[in-house]
Amino acid sequence: MLTGGQLAGLIVAVFWAVLVSFLAYTLLKLARLLREATKMVADIGEQAGPLMDDMARTVRRANEQLGRTDVITKQVGTVTQNVSAVTTVMSSVVGGPLVKAAAFSYGVRKALGNRSGEERPPSRPQLPAQASRSNGANGGRGSTGGGRGRRR
Numbered sequence: 282m283l284t285g286g287q288l289a290g291l292i293v294a295v296f297w298a299v300l301v302s303f304l305a306y307t308l309l310k311l312a313r314l315l316r317e318a319t320k321m322v323a324d325i326g327e328q329a330g331p332l333m334d335d336m337a338r339t340v341r342r343a344n345e346q347l348g349r350t351d352v353i354t355k356q357v358g359t360v361t362q363n364v365s366a367v368t369t370v371m372s373s374v375v376g377g378p379l380v381k382a383a384a385f386s387y388g389v390r391k392a393l394g395n396r397s398g399e400e401r402p403p404s405r406p407q408l409p410a411q412a413s414r415s416n417g418a419n420g421g422r423g424s425t426g427g428g429r430g431r432r433r
Contacts, residue, residue: 283291
């Protein structure tokens with residue numbers, strides 16, 4: 282039979298054997314995990330080169346398109362300036378004489394109408410003058426509406 286010391290030594294030996302077995306199993310799992318991580322990093326490293334090449338090509342194409350867009354934007358600005366200039370010229374060339382012709386024809390009509398001796402009613406209705414404004418019947422407050430800050 283085993284003595285107390287021998288029994289304690291046996292228990293400690295079994296405990297250490299279980300502990301070492303658990304640590305060995307854990308180290309094997311860790312080694313397998315590190316191998317898989319190494320494979321994954323190697324695969325990513327192999328794919329990174331072509332991905333970087335594709336990305337560089339994409340950036341170059343985007344820069345080319347931006348350059349084209351810049352040229353188009355400048356051309357549109359030039360066209361806008363040209364249209365503005367043509368509008369100004371047309372306004373001064375056509376607008377000025379038309380206004381003068383209209384004013385002349387209005388004056389001729391007015392002169393011929395007054396010459397015949399008939400007084401025609403005005404072409405636009407006239408609003409009657411407001412007596413309250415002309416004689417100061419608004420209580421001496423002036424025309425600002427009682428000092429409320431509104432303008433008329």
